Amino acid sequence: MAEEMSGKPYLRPISSEWIFRHPRYLRYMVREFSCLFIGGYTLLLVAGLKSLSDGRAAYEAFLECLRSPASIVFQVLALAFAAYHSITWFNLTPKAMPLQLGEDFLPDAAIAGAHFAAWAVLSLAVLYFAGAF
Amino acid sequence: MARSNKPIVWGPFAAGGTLTAFLTPVLIVLTLLAGLGLTPELLGYDRLHAFMGHWLIKLVAIGVVFVSLWSAAHRLRITCYDLGVRADAFVATVLYAVALIGTLAAAVFLAGV
Numbered sequence: 001m002a003e004e005m006s007g008k009p010y011l012r013p014i015s016s017e018w019i020f021r022h023p024r025y026l027r028y029m030v031r032e033f034s035c036l037f038i039g040g041y042t043l044l045l046v047a048g049l050k051s052l053s054d055g056r057a058a059y060e061a062f063l064e065c066l067r068s069p070a071s072i073v074f075q076v077l078a079l080a081f082a083a084y085h086s087i088t089w090f091n092l093t094p095k096a097m098p099l100q101l102g103e104d105f106l107p108d109a110a111i112a113g114a115h116f117a118a119w120a121v122l123s124l125a126v127l128y129f130a131g132a133f
Numbered sequence: 134m135a136r137s138n139k140p141i142v143w144g145p146f147a148a149g150g151t152l153t154a155f156l157t158p159v160l161i162v163l164t165l166l167a168g169l170g171l172t173p174e175l176l177g178y179d180r181l182h183a184f185m186g187h188w189l190i191k192l193v194a195i196g197v198v199f200v201s202l203w204s205a206a207h208r209l210r211i212t213c214y215d216l217g218v219r220a221d222a223f224v225a226t227v228l229y230a231v232a233l234i235g236t237l238a239a240a241v242f243l244a245g246v
Contacts, residue, residue, distance in 0.1 A: 014219065016217050019215075029212075029215075032208055033212070034208075035204070035208035035209050035212070036205070038153050038157055038204075038205050039202060039205030039232075041157065041160075041161060042157075042198055043202075046238055048164075049194070049246070050238070052178075052181060052182060052246055053243070053244075053245035056178050059178050060178065063167055063172065066167050066168040067167075067170065072165070072168050075161055075164060075168060079162065079165065082153065082158045085150075085153065085154060085157075086153075086157075086158055090154060118155070119154070122156070126156075126160075127162065127163070130163055130173040130174065131173050131174030132162075132166055
């Protein structure tokens with residue numbers, strides 16, 4: 001009794017094994033881990049900016065770095081995780097910003113679909129602007 | 134009324150989540166093409182140097198780096214908590230600091246372009 005009455009807050013023991021209890025939890029974790037790849041890739045871009053400010057030789061060396069097998073593997077993984085983030089993020093948009101038109105709400109598929117369409121158009125526009133095709 | 138710093142932390146997270154959802158995959162495709170030897174024109178030194186030299190592009194780039202790093206930091210902070218790390222104040226300080234230092238570094242490098 002004395003122990004229960006002490007002023008210490010109860011701390012529920014926490015472990016990380018819960019993520020394996022259900023496939024849904026694992027998918028959630030995969031989604032959350034996308035941040036490591038997006039953050040890591042952004043830092044890679046910052047390194048690229050450094051090389052750009054250091055001059056032509058440094059920038060060429062950075063491009064050479066991008067060609068290493070390790071960096072190709074990282075970028076392919078980063079692309080997969082980043083795309084997974086995009087898909088999960090756009091699928092949530094109907095929950096984040098439901099649109100009411102008169103009595104009815106715009107269907108979820110229309111809101112998410114508009115985001116997917118905009119994503120496709122923007123990606124193609126960037127590729128075109130960058131001279132990728 | 135109770136004050137909370139949640140909107141300040143969460144605002145850039147939502148902005149970054151949206152921006153990275155739209156932009157990060159295609160940026161990765163561009164550098165991946167360069168890595169595979171199919172360097173897009175824009176990533177050539179002269180073209181990119183001229184492009185990134187414009188003040189408006191520099192501002193946009195700093196904004197992109199900031200919200201991307203911030204949203205990744207915020208998500209990683211929540212993930213650490215989910216995985217049982219209870220030193221939230223420490224984790225948050227370290228991760229947000231990395232995001233801010235990365236942004237500052239990008240600004241300094243861009244000033245030299």
